[in-house]
């Protein structure tokens with residue numbers, strides 16, 4: 321049995337730049353994935369969440385995804401899609417309406433499963449894997465912390481373990497109804513010990529969202545994960561993030577692509593296929609800055625400087641490939657990403673979460689006025 325595992329497409333994502341919003345090119349990577357599938361002929365395609373970047377994706381982004389799904393009808397027997405934290409579950413369900421109809425007419429199938437579906441199945445005690453050609457597929461879309469905790473409010477597990485516990489409970493419920501030996505899990509989650517990239521949503525990659533590797537059942541022979549944007553295997557088991565299919569901003573200067581897998585006798589063999597895409601590159605102020613900008617016409621550039629004159633800067637921003645310029649303090653050009661993955665200790669503390677958001681995203685402090693208002697509101701709720 322052969323499969324393709326992709327995740328974190330973030331279709332429609334735009335980059336803020338000195339010349340306005342730049343739309344990333346997704347049609348080329350999608351085309352490449354289609355071509356790979358045509359050649360590799362997988363039985364299964366796994367899309368592990370974050371299909372769209374914005375909750376209300378553009379018409380173009382939506383069209384691209386629908387075309388991608390139609391293409392997978394040609395090249396793949398079974399396609400599975402789960403929702404990620406970026407996805408609007410309603411949007412994905414609506415796209416699924418068409419596929420549900422086509423599914424009835426075709427031997428080939430497409431399944432889209434969102435957190436709303438999961439919630440419904442939990443309520444109706446109807447958690448069971450989808451069985452295709454003697455393979456059991458378990459799907460766990462991204463679950464928001466609060467709804468995870470609400471679903472299992474009386475579990476009596478400490479807060480920091482609760483989220484992981486909810487996942488292990490769900491997996492074992494699914495497994496109770498699993499009959500086939502080959503069990504595959506699709507999930508959109510932040511696994512403990514995974515190595516982050518720079519573009520995951522800060523609100524969903526803190527320690528309360530940790531899922532422990534041990535909570536992923538040993539009987540699952542391949543975990544196709546999404547959420548962390550860097551391709552990697554986590555731990556000794558066959559737990560893989562395929563990473564985002566293309567770099568999503570300047571913090572992702574490592575290889576991006578998709579996973580091809582083949583399972584014989586319960587042992588998955590995995591290979592990583594890098595795609596061709598436009599790269600992001602950070603240039604530092606130097607004597608040969610203009611040559612470097614010229615030489616990297618095919619990349620998106622960000623220029624860091626300490627002391628360039630405004631005349632030089634004006635010349636710099638005339639180059640189409642320069643998306644950002646940034647003045648950095650002192651002579652160290654190091655950008656500290658560590659401070660960006662600040663641990664948010666209490667997900668119930670809205671004020672604290674918003675403060676962190678402002679600190680990380682906007683790099684500014686909260687207005688005292690807002691603090692007072694929010695505190696008032698909180699008091700009303702409690």
Ligand SMILES: [Mn+2]
Pocket residue numbers: 328370404406520521547548549
């Ligand atoms: Mn993502």
